[in-house]
Amino acid sequence: MTPSSKIYVAGHRGMVGSAVIRRLHALGFSNTVTRTSSELDLCDQGAVETFFDEEKPDVVVMAAAKVGGIHANNTYPAEFAYQNLVIASNTIHAAYQSGVSRFLFLGSSCIYPKLAPQPLNEDALLTSELEPTNEAYAIAKIAGLKLCEFYRKQYGVMYHSLMPTNLYGPGDNYHPDNSHLLPALLRRFHEAKEAESPEVTMWGTGKPLRELMHADDLADSVVFTLQLQDPPSVLNAGTGIEHSIRQIAELVAQTVGYQGKIVNDLSKPDGTPRKLLDVTRLRDLGWTAQIPLEEGIRKTYPLFLEQLAQGTLRSR
Structure with missing residues (x-):
């Protein structure tokens, strides 16, 4: 990838995609291509093929996906499976057909088995059962990364995947039911403070362990990996x-x-008991995260307040 490479970032309005765009531009990769979901429906095979034929990007960063927390995954498993499977198959195949030389597929740490040895090594993939609460999403993401692996093996194209841990940061989804852990907590505690509520209820025991990474760190790892x-x-x-x-x-x-x-609702599920990624391989290649969790939360809260005041807070 060179500064003149034409780079298509799918999902550029989301938290991850927007962070990738910011990082690319900051490093001098200014030849980027984007489409909103209303401009290009990634579930429409014909529209996707037409887009790739017309734009002919050199590099693709697949940051578009249907995402959500435990509640959303439990409630809409068919939508999570179908939409993410179709997005992956449409974009990967159309990219290959149009001559895209490099494709980076972004997945999720939920692809690994629920009870796989911790920290989660890349070799743990498909060794045992998945966590039931996000199985639909995980299966779709596994299919996408395997497609990249198979296209690389059969056709010699540089299609590969990056599996991020739990993310947060600018542009996150703050829906009270369908958002991920940190934005859900941020909104809940802010509203409790404003309402002067004596307590805040959290799902489960609070004991499960989670790894959280700022979206700007992920964006930096994306650009690093592409090079x-x-x-x-x-x-x-x-x-x-x-x-x-x-x-x-x-x-x-x-x-x-x-x-x-802070009160725990023990009638609600905990989800995966522990989900720590083994990042040895990426670290050995020369990349490490730079934003500690405390610093990341401090940076994120003022942006939440600003968007809330402007009426631009993402909440769907």
Whole structure:
């Protein structure tokens, strides 16, 4: 990849895609191509093929996906499976047909088995059962990374995948039910503070361990990986540091300034008990995350407040 490479970033309005665009432009990769979902429906095979035939990008960063937290995955498994499977198959095949030389598929740490040895090494993939609460999404992402692996093996194209840990940052989704862990907590504690609520209820025991990475760190890892001459087919991207959900909640409460009580709803599921990525391979190649969790939360909260005041907070 060179500064003149034409780079298509799918999902550029989302948290990950927008972070990738910012990082590319900051490093001098200004020849980027984007489309909104209303301009290009990635579930429409014909439209996707037409786009690739007309634009002919050199590089693709696939950051578009249907995503959500435990509640959303449990409630809409058919949508999560179908939409993500179709997005992957449409874009990977159309990219190959149009001569795209490099394709980076972004997955998720949920592709690994629920009870795989920790930290989660890339070799743990498909060794045992998945976590049921996000199985549909995980299966779709596994299919996408395997497609990249197979196209690389059969056709010799540089199609590879990056598996990020749990992410947060600018442009996150703050839907009260369908968002991921940190934005859900940030909104919940902010609203509790504003309402002067004496307590905030959290799902589960608070004991499961989670690794969280700022989206700007992921974007940096994306650009780094794209410049590797012969990367592994699958690489984990994370911080290598984990916190309990309770600890994360307490960090968010402290940042927001909420001083009430945190109560656990034991009738709700915990999800995966632990999900720490083994980032040894990416670290050995020369990349490490730079934004500690406390700093990342401090940076994220003012942006949340700004968007809330402007009425531009993403919440769907």
